[in-house]
Amino acid sequence: MRHFTKVQDIGDLHEALAKAKFVKENPFADQHLGKNKTLLMIFFNSSLRTRLSTQKAALNLGMNVIVLDINSGAWKLEIERGVVMDGDKPEHILEAIPVIGSYCDVIGVRSFARFENKEDDYNEKILNQFIKYSGKPVFSMEAATRHPLQSFADLITIEEYKKSARPKVVLTWAPHPKALPQAVPNSFAEWMNATDYEFVITHPEGYELSSEFVGDAKVIYDQKEAFRGADFIYAKNWSAFSDPHYGEVLSKDMNWMVDEDKMALTNDAYFMHCLPVRRNMIVSDAVIESPKSIVIPEAANRVVSAQTVLKEILINL
Ligand code: AN0
Ligand code: CP
Numbered sequence: 272m273r274h275f276t277k278v279q280d281i282g283d284l285h286e287a288l289a290k291a292k293f294v295k296e297n298p299f300a301d302q303h304l305g306k307n308k309t310l311l312m313i314f315f316n317s318s319l320r321t322r323l324s325t326q327k328a329a330l331n332l333g334m335n336v337i338v339l340d341i342n343s344g345a346w347k348l349e350i351e352r353g354v355v356m357d358g359d360k361p362e363h364i365l366e367a368i369p370v371i372g373s374y375c376d377v378i379g380v381r382s383f384a385r386f387e388n389k390e391d392d393y394n395e396k397i398l399n400q401f402i403k404y405s406g407k408p409v410f411s412m413e414a415a416t417r418h419p420l421q422s423f424a425d426l427i428t429i430e431e432y433k434k435s436a437r438p439k440v441v442l443t444w445a446p447h448p449k450a451l452p453q454a455v456p457n458s459f460a461e462w463m464n465a466t467d468y469e470f471v472i473t474h475p476e477g478y479e480l481s482s483e484f485v486g487d488a489k490v491i492y493d494q495k496e497a498f499r500g501a502d503f504i505y506a507k508n509w510s511a512f513s514d515p516h517y518g519e520v521l522s523k524d525m526n527w528m529v530d531e532d533k534m535a536l537t538n539d540a541y542f543m544h545c546l547p548v549r550r551n552m553i554v555s556d557a558v559i560e561s562p563k564s565i566v567i568p569e570a571a572n573r574v575v576s577a578q579t580v581l582k583e584i585l586i587n588l
Contacts, residue, residue, distance in 0.1 A: 272583045272584060272587055273408045273525070273584070273587060274401075274402055274408055274409050274410065274579050275409075275410040275411065275419060275583075275584065276395070276398060276409075276410070276411045276414065276417065276419060276420070277411075277415075277417055277419055277458075278419065278461050278465050279462065280419070281419075281423065281580070281583075282406060283359045284426070284465055285314050287423070287579065288426070288427065288430055290579050290582070290583070291423070291427050291576065291579045293384075294575055294578045294579045294582065296515045298331045298574075298578070299331060301331075301332055301333075301428065301582055301585075302331070302332065302333035303333060304332050304333065304467075304479075304582060304585040304586065305329065305332035305333035305334030305335075305581075305585055306332050306333050307335075308333075308335070308376040308377065308521060308585060308588070309334065309335045309336070309337060309374070309375040309376050309377075310326075310329040310335070310337070310340070310375060310376070310378075310379065310581070311335050311336075311338075311339065311371060311374060311375035311377070311378050311379070312325060312326070312336065312337070312338045312378075312379040312412065313339045313341060313371065313379070313380050313381070313401075314338070314339065314340045314341060314342075314376065314412070315341050315342070315380075315381060315382040315383065315397070316381050316382070316383045316413070318381055318412070318413075319379060319547065319584065320545075320562075320570050320573050321412045321420065321421075321545075321573070322338065322412075323342075323572040324420075324573035324574045324577050325340070325379055325412060325420070325573075325577040327574050327580075328574050328575075328578035328581055329577075329581055330576035331578055332576070332578060332581055332582060332585060332587075334514055334581070337374065337375060338580045339371070343412070346360070346361045346362035346367075347359055347360040347361065347362070347363065348362055348363065348367055349363045349367075350364050350365065350396065350397065359555070361423045362378060363402065364397070364400060364561065365400075368400060368401055368405050369402040369404055369405060369406065371405060372404070372405030372406045372407045375407060375548065376407060376408075376588060377407060377408050377409075377410070377581065377584055377585070377588075378401060378405055378407050378408070378409045378410075379409075379410050379411075379412045380397070380398055380401050380409060380410075380411060380412060380414065381411075381412040381413050381414075382397040382398055382413075382414050382415065383393045383413060383414075383452050383454065384415040384452040384453070384454065384518070385414070385416060386450065386452075386510070386517070386518030387414075389514070389517045391415075391516075392415040392416065393415065393481070394417055395414055395415050395416060396413065396415075397414070397415070397424045398411060398414040398415070399467045405568065408584045408587075408588070410580055410581075410584065412492075412547070413452075413454055413455075414454065415454065415455055415562075416453070416454055416458075417455045417457055417458040417461065418455050418458045418545070419462075420456055420576045420577050420580065421455060421458065421459075421545050421573070421574060421576075422455075422458040422459050422461065422462035423462065423576035423579070423580070424569060424570075424572040424573045424575065424576040425459060425462065425505070425543065425569060425572075426462050426463075426466070427575055427576060428543065428568060428569045428572050429468075429503055429543075431568070431572075432503075432541055432565060433502065433503075434445050434502065435502065437467055437468055437469055438468055438469070438502035438503060439468070439469040439471065439500055439501045439502050439503070439538070440463055440468050440469065440471070440496050440501070440502065440503045440505060441468050441471045441472075441473060441498060441503065441504050441505065441537075441540075442456055442459055442460060442463070442470070442471070442472045442473070442488075442505045442507065443472075443473045443474070443497065443498075443504060443505070443506050443507075443529065444456075444473065444474035444475060444507065444508060444527060444529070445506045445507065445508055445510065445527050445528055445529055445552070445553040445554065446479050446508065446522065446523045446524055446525055446527050446528060446552055446553070447508030447520075447523075447549060447553060448520075448523065448549075448552065449520070450510040450518055450519060450520050451508050451509055451510055452509065453480055453481070453484075453509045453512050455507050455509070455545050456472075456480055456484075456507050456509050457480055457481065457484040458484075459505060459507070460480065460484045460485060460486065460488055461484050461486075462567050463488070463541065464484075464486040464487060464488060467552050468507075470488045470489070471488065471489045471490075471491055471497050471501070472485065472488050472489070472490050472491075472497075473491050473492065473493070473494045473496075473497035473498075474490075474492070475488070475492070475521070475522050475524060475527065476492055477511055477513070477516065477521045477522070478509065478511060478512075478521065478522075479512060479513055480509070480512055494527060494533065495536055496532065498533050498536040498537050498540075499536050499537070500537065500538050501536075501537040501538060501540045502537070502538050502540050502541070503540055503541050503543060504529060504534065504537060504540045504541070504542050504543065505544070506529050506542070506543070506544050506548075506554055507544065507545065507553075508552075510552060510583050514541070525552075528551070528552065528553065528554065528555060529542065529553065529554045529558055530555040530557070530558060531555065531557050531558060531561075532556075533554060534558055534561075534563070539563065540563065541563050541564070541565045542558055542559065542561070542563055542564045542565065542566070543565055543566060543569055544559075544566050544569075545569070545570075546566055546569075546570055559575055
């Protein structure tokens with residue numbers, strides 16, 4: 272594996288899970304792999320988990336780490352080619368990327384959907400320029416359409432907690448005050464569809480995700496019906512994907528919040544969320560604090576997913 276941006280890049284999922292298990296049980300077994308290798312993480316957006324877990328993963332592998340927050344301290348970057356740069360952006364991404372590439376061996380990029388142009392977002396305009404112009408292996412730390420390190424950690428977590436071979440996993444939309452990207456639900460759906468789990472997506476009408484990601488998942492508009500018999504409830508807000516409402520908030524219907532009454536409809540399901548989560552919007556205090564909430568071990572597994580991916584990239588350098 273050279274670049275990691277989507278589920279297909281990790282190869283066979285059973286093998287990937289076995290590799291993740293080894294990494295979790297032997298976090299310092301591969302310290303030699305990263306010796307004198309530098310990871311550079313570049314953030315166009317905020318982060319708590321991704322920045323800390325990916326840095327920890329790299330340190331476990333013996334790597335050196337550089338972190339660049341584009342919005343605090345770096346020059347503002349022009350993304351479009353052909354513009355007269357007489358505005359507030361002193362540097363072009365076409366110089367910045369190869370310069371960044373010359374300082375490191377592996378690059379992690381966080382670059383959310385910008386909701387300015389759906390095609391640019393869904394063509395991964397920024398991430399793909401790093402792949403094209405940096406000369407280095409690139410991995411996504413949440414890009415416009417996917418968050419594969421999160422989805423891999425989610426899969427690892429479900430494998431650890433599942434009580435049957437084919438658990439019922441339900442991805443549910445939940446309300447949020449601001450427009451959020453579709454990357455987390457897209458990616459979660461992509462990874463769940465690569466397993467043999469029973470996978471259901473529930474959301475209000477108008478919040479349909481791209482069919483590329485929905486795949487063969489069952490879409491149920493009645494949230495309570497979707498929750499019946501679920502083994503895992505995975506909550507997430509996202510903004511509309513469909514035209515002409517791309518990137519818009521169409522509903523803040525609090526009836527979609529995950530609460531104890533709805534969890535009571537499930538098969539004693541575990542509650543998951545990628546975090547950060549807005550309490551009493553997405554999920555009630557009682558549910559997120561309940562013994563069935565596994566959001567903390569889920570977040571802890573972000574070190575495991577990042578280390579498994581970084582190890583594969585280092586092996587293939
Ligand atoms: C981001 C999102 O919804 O994509 C990051 C989640 C990991 N969330 C927020 O911006 C709140
Ligand atoms: N889940 C996740 O990626 O969190 P951060 O945005 O804090 O990195």
